[in-house]
Structures are given as structure tokens and as C-alpha cells.
Amino acid sequence: EAQVTQNPRYLITVTGKKLTVTCSQNMNHEYMSWYRQDPGLGLRQIYYSMNVEVTDKGDVPEGYKVSRKEKRNFPLILESPSPNQTSLYFCASSVRVDYGYTFGSGTRLTVV
């Protein structure tokens, strides 16, 4: 089944403890992206990657890192999480940057 898989689905962590949210797609898509969704603010783009080793900032990149060493994986790294990063995170992929994206099921992160 064609899909974008995120892990974990739920995560509660403490301020300052480094964490990684994984994202993997099995559709050989070149384009991948991370979003956060907050009530009243909608979906906001964090980072995107147009191909292996090519990443760029979205609208809210502060406090996040990404890497794209392989085509299928695009992990989101929070080096020192803070409570304002509590949010619902989505990873998405697409065969082309101007095609519709397939979204993962989301990761609900709580930073206390």
C-alpha cells in the first residue's frame, strides 16, 4: 500500500530532551515536507526537500532540523524541544512539487 509512515503517533517529552520524528514513504517520491498544525493557525510548513541532500526552510523552521540522506526518509529533529513546539506534526510527500501530496497520519507531540 502506498503510504507515508510517521513514528511515533504520540509523544510526550520534557523540555530540552532531543527527539526525532521519523517519516518514510514507499512511493519513490522526490518531494517531502514537514508541517505543524495548531488551532487557529492552520497548517504551517517547517522544512521541505526537493530531492536527496536538498532541503530548504518553510515558514516556521526555528527550533527544527531535517536531513534527507535517502529518498524514502525525511526525519524531523528537535535538538532542544520547548513547550511552544507542542503541536500536531504531519509529514507529506509528492512525486512532483506541484502535484498533490500524500500525508502521514500525524504525530502528536507534547513538550512539558
Next chain:
Amino acid sequence: EDQVTQSPEALRLQEGESSSLNCSYTVSGLRGLFWYRQDPGKGPEFLFTLYSAGEEKEKERLKATLTKKESFLHITAPKPEDSATYLCAVQEGIGGKLIFGQGTELSVKP
């Protein structure tokens, strides 16, 4: 500044009562406009991409249209299972930036 504004924020319809959702945008060079459906607790599900003014696309009870300043998602004879939040997103230029609107929460009562 690039912006995407959706209206109304919420819409309640009776089953069979047709209506339209609006997405207005201001970007310097539109590369694509996307419509997604999102159910509570789930990731957005792709519906349509529109690339140029005058383009229209249909899927079951949904029809999306595009002008130079806005897009409409028309819902004909909706059913309760059409209840969801509908998101509009705009892509500008050659990069990968994507801007989402706040969404319209649609509720269809039987």
C-alpha cells in the same frame, strides 16, 4: 505578503443543500492551488490541483474552480459523510513552499 484566506470558517448544511466554499489568495506567481479534505485526527487527503484560471475539476459531489484571485469548492447535494474540514493551499514559483488557508469546517446534517 503571500496569503491564503478561506471562507466561511464553518458551514452547516442540511443533507442535499448545495453550497460553495471560497479560497482567495494573493501570490505573485501561482504554480498550483490544492484542495484537501481533513477528518478529525487524520492527515489531509488530497482532492484536486488547479493550475490556471478557468480550470475546473470534479470528483463525485465536489467541483473545484479557479480564477486569478480565488477558487471555489462547490458541493452539490452533500451527504453527512462529506462532513470534514476542507483546506486550500497555494504553491508559488519554482520552490517548494506551500501556504495553507485556515480551512472551512463543513457539517452536513441528515
